[in-house]
Every structure is written in C-alpha cells, then in structure tokens.
Amino acid sequence: MRSVTQLRTNLSLAMWDNRIELVENHKLSVPPILKEKLAGLKQYLDTVWQTRTLFYDEGADTPKSIRQPFLTFGYDPGSSQVTITAGKYVGFVQYEGLTIQILPKLFSKNQSDEAFQHLLWWLDYSQRVRFPFTDLLTGSETITSFPEALIRYFARFAYQLVAESPYHQYEEITETMPYLRGRLNTQAYVNASLTQGNWHQLVCDHEPFLFKNRLNQVIKFVARRLGHLCQYPDTLRDLDKVVFLLDEVDDVPCTVRDCDMIRLNRFFDQYERLLDMCRFFLTDQYLNRQDDQQRHFCFLIPMDMVYEDFISGVVKTHLSSRFDVKLQAPGCLTEQGIFQIRNDMLLTHKQTGAKLVVDTKYKVRKYESVDKKVGIIQADLYQMVSYGLRQNARQVLLMYPKAFQPAINDINTAEPPLVDTHAFTVNSGLMDNQPIHIRAVDLTVTGATKQAMVLTLIEQLEQVLGVPFT
Secondary structure, eight states: OOOHHHHHHHHHHHHHHOEEEEETTOEEEOOHHHHTTHHHHHHHHHHHHHTOOSSOOOOTTSOOOSSOOSEEEEEETTTTEEEEEEOSEEEEEEETTEEEEEEOTTSOTTOHHHHHHHHHHHHTTOSSOOOTTTTOOOTTOOOSOHHHHHHHHHHHHHHHHHHHSOOOEEOOEEEEESSOOSEEOHHHHHHHTGGGTOTTOEEEEEOOEESSOHHHHHHHHHHHHHTTTOOOHHHHHHHHHHHHHTTTSOOOOOOHHHHHHOOOOGGGTTHHHHHHHHHHHHSTTTOOTTOTTOOEEEEEEEHHHHHHHHHHHHHHHHHTTTEEEEEEEEEESSTTSOSEEEEEEEEEETTTOOEEEEEEOOOOOOOOTTOTTTTOOHHHHHHHHHHHHHTTOSEEEEEEEOOOOTTTTOTTOSSOOOOEEEEEEEOOGGGTTOOEEEEEEEEOOOOSSHHHHHHHHHHHHHHHHOSOOO
C-alpha cells in the first residue's frame, strides 16, 4: 500500500503537468482541461479581488468593481473556442490542480524562468508590497515554477530555523487550578468557582514559557496547508519535517490576524522573516482558509506598480545625495481642488532648486522611423504638460521599459545599451516663453544578474539626468 506522502506527491506531480502560460494582455484558447473548471475559477478570482488589501490604496475617486480584472474570458466565433486573456496582473493562480502563470509583457512565452527571476529582483525595491521572498534566488539558481519556488523557500527556511532555534515564548493563559499561580482573575473566579461553591478552584492568569505558542501554531498550520500544494517530493519532505518538529504544538486554524497580533521576543528576531512568510501565505489573496484540503493559491500583482516602484527605488537609493526625491506627489489640476493628478516622482535639485517631473510608463514603445510620435500616446503627452504646469517644472521625463533581449542581457556584454531618447517642446506666451521640455526614454530593466541589471540602469539614468550617482 502506498503511503499518504507518496499519494500526495503523485497528486502534486500531476499538478505540475497541468500548466497554462500566458503573457500580459495576450489571448489564448482555453485548453480542454480548464473548460470544466471555468465557473469555479471565475468565482474564486472574484473572491480574491473583493478581499484585496495588499497592493495599494485605489483612492476615493476610483470606481470599486466587484469583478476581477486578472483574467478575461470570452468567445472567438472564428474558431468557436472559449478564450482567456490576461490583464495587467502578473504572477500565478493555482486552482484545483491547475496552474496558470502570467508573465510580464517584457518577456515572451517560454521565458517564465527569466521573467520570475526579474520579478523577484524588481520586488526587492518595492515600497508598497511586503514580499519576504526577494532573496529567494542565490547565484545562478533558476525558477521553473514560481509558486513552487515560494513554497520550497518557506519549507527550507522554516525547517532550518525551527530545528536550530526552537521558539519559546511567555504567553498569558487563564487556567483553573487548586493553588495560586501568577495572579487571581477575580471576575472569572467569582463567576466560575464561588457561585458554584467551588471556592477551592482558583482561576489564575499566568505566563508560562511555552513551546505551544501562537507563532508555532501559525507555522504548523501554514506548513500543513502548503503540503497540499507543493509539487516536488523534496519540498513535501521538508514541510513534513516542520510539522514533525512541531508535533506537540496544537493544530488550530490560523488567520493573518493571528500573525499581526504576535509580538516576537527580541532574542528570536530571526523569526521575523518566517512570520512575514506566514502572513503572506495566510493573506486572503493567497490561501483559501475554508477548506483544509484546499488546492487554491494565487499571487497576482499589478505590473505597472512593480515597474514604478523599481525605478523610484533605484533613484531614491542612488540619487538622493543630488536630489530631494518625492514619490507619488499628489495634487489637483484646478484651483478648486478637483481633477486629481499624481506624478510618480518629483525631483528637486538640491543646489539649483530646479524641478524634474518623472513619470513611469509601463509600456513597450513600438514604432516605425516615420512615426513622429515615436510610440507615445497623445493622452500621455497631455498628462505630462499638466504635470509640468502644476508642479512648476520645466523638465518632464517619461520612462519606458525595454523588452527583454537575451543577447543584450548577456553577462559578457562589455558596454551597457545606450538610452533611446526623444524630446518634445511645448511653449506658449502664457508661460512667458519658458517652454516645457518633455523627454521620453527607453530604459533597460533586465539583466543576466540582479547586480548587472541595477548597474546598467544606474548608468543609463546617469545619461538621462546628467549627474553622477553615489
């Protein structure tokens, strides 16, 4: 008879074979394996969208939709096929043994390894997403399956930490006993003992040093849940080892609120990252807590926000000695305080006081040499003029990303790619003939390694902004 572990391993390997790969904004005919699960998948994604709390504040003026924007389902009359189209969210969805991976549009299909590598590197600079897996990759390690990589990292990290530094904590409990320990809970003693004639049963509040604490309960709960989702036998074994080490810890259901209530002992600060991982997996967007044997798991994040945070993070880290960097500078276009504007960055030169408005556009410009607009949408140019006028800035910079090109991103490339720059000037007598200069640049945001990627971007920003970096 096969063991439970072997059965779970076979089930996970079956999940591995059932993968659908999409690229942002691309359409695909729905495979037969997904057709019978469409109704449940739509309902699950709607629930994920309605309970979102992680990504960002959409603002009071943003319409609140109850329909998920992750995937769009349609029908192609030409081929008589049901279609699925990815939106602007990248990541993955695991649903009932099926994995859907959505890659950034800077990459092509069959480049999931490179795509998820870069997603981790970009998230390391994110200010708005608390992502505790940014150092998941070491050296030349690759990612074949993004969800599996997250689970594997948690399993290895948790097993090593729990095995080497078991966590004990003083935790307050209320207990009835024949002798006084800690302090007497007077109200509970009166209600539960004196009124029943059990004057000798003391209700005490005390704080024993426990291994059976809330943090270990959370770790064990997450490890058990992930055991139903992991795809590799080695990962499953590490998760089972974590559960075994925590065998004497009670099996209780946990939520992300339990993570938020935990206060770590300063002698166990290394558990902070593990707690962040548990918080990540227990967030409503990811694991469905209603089913102990659930096979639902997703991580979907808006790619335009990731790109914006990456560029602004690099600028703030390496350019703050020359500029005052103000991120997400909000304001209103009119004096009446309506028609909100929000440029991504406002840079003020510390010596001259000159202002530079920077706006990131997560679009790959594609244009012919005869295109005088060079792939810039007219509405974007109107927007940049408004930003320049309202921020009293004469310099405006549009930053676009370049698509991933393996040859250019080769680690042996001697020189970084030059920045493609296109300039436009807007002038008017109303501005005292002091024109607004708008430049559009294409930046390289990929590389063979994280270090190479960041260094290339820094050198390109030096060209664009005309100042040396620290």
